[in-house]
Amino acid sequence: MTENCFYKDGLNFSCQRCSFCCGHAPGFVYLSKRDLLTLVNHMKMTIAQFVEKYCRWADYYYGTQVIALKEMKNYDCILWNNGCTAYEARPIQCSTYPFWSWMIADKETWDECAKECPGMNKGELWPLEVIEENKRKYVENVPLHKEEVLALIEEEEKNK
Helix, strand or coil, X not given: CHHHCCCCCCEEECCCCCCHHHCCCCCCCECCXXXXXXHHHHHCCCHXXXXXXXXXXXXXXXXXXXXXXXXXXXXXXXXXXXXXXXXXXXXXXXXXXXXXXCCCCCHHHHXXXXXXXXXXXXXXXXXXXXXXXXXXXXXXXXXXXXXXXXXXXXXXXXXX
């Protein structure tokens, strides 16, 4: 299947540090368990503290809610301040950009997304294997549902 994909010879991408993918328009940065725990550890906070300060509940499939990072009034990510304040611990969704499954589904979608990202189709050539690995990480990075987050907070409180 990947032999026939439009990026079999790789894709060019070099981040231009424009921050467009970190804000400017409404969106969601969903957090998986790995993402949440990595950020909590990085910020040296409890889960409850981190969730209260940096997170919101986002409507998801089938009437459920999942955890996502808050946005500022201008739609920038809450962790953005002239750069990512948690870069080393950034969520998988952020670290795999722009190799998200839907963005690399076909050349037309890739090129449409490239109109908003000055780093796409420029710079470093990313090989097929690395693109596929980023795609896999993105797809497998399932956001935590509200009930799961509340259970983690409850467990954390019990272990104090």
